[in-house]
Structures are given as structure tokens and as C-alpha cells.
Amino acid sequence: MITELHIQDPDGFYAQWLAAHEGLSEQQSADLNARLVLLLANQCDDQAVLLECIAAACEAGKPA
Numbered sequence: 001m002i003t004e005l006h007i008q009d010p011d012g013f014y015a016q017w018l019a020a021h022e023g024l025s026e027q028q029s030a031d032l033n034a035r036l037v038l039l040l041a042n043q044c045d046d047q048a049v050l051l052e053c054i055a056a057a058c059e060a061g062k063p064a
Contacts, residue, residue, distance in 0.1 A: 001052040 021029045
């Protein structure tokens with residue numbers, strides 16, 4: 001699992017991601033994020049890495 005930043009323009013990417021959510025309801029925003037996750041996961045093409053990412057995201061979301 002790659003954890004180092006590899007996005008060429010992270011601020012620009014984040015701004016575009018936020019802009020995609022403008023005017024959406026909370027449910028529409030969650031649906032957009034779900035679709036984006038699935039599209040990005042498909043780019044990875046390695047289920048073992050995807051499962052590592054799920055575990056890491058779950059761990060990161062736990063209270064300290």
C-alpha cells in the first residue's frame with residue numbers, strides 16, 4: 001500500500017473534489033464519494049492492496 005503523496009497537484013485535486021460536491025444533498029454527496037471510491041479502486045487492480053486500504057482507513061477512523 002502506497003502511503004506517500006503521489007498526486008501531482010493535491011490542492012487542485014482537493015479543490016476539484018470539493019467543487020464536485022457543491023449543491024449536492026448529503027445523500028448525493030455520499031453517493032458521489034461511493035462512486036468515486038469504486039472508480040479509483042478499479043484503477044488499482046489489486047484486491048489485496050484494496051483490502052489493506054480498507055483496514056487502514058478503518059483503523060485511522062477509530063478514536064485514539
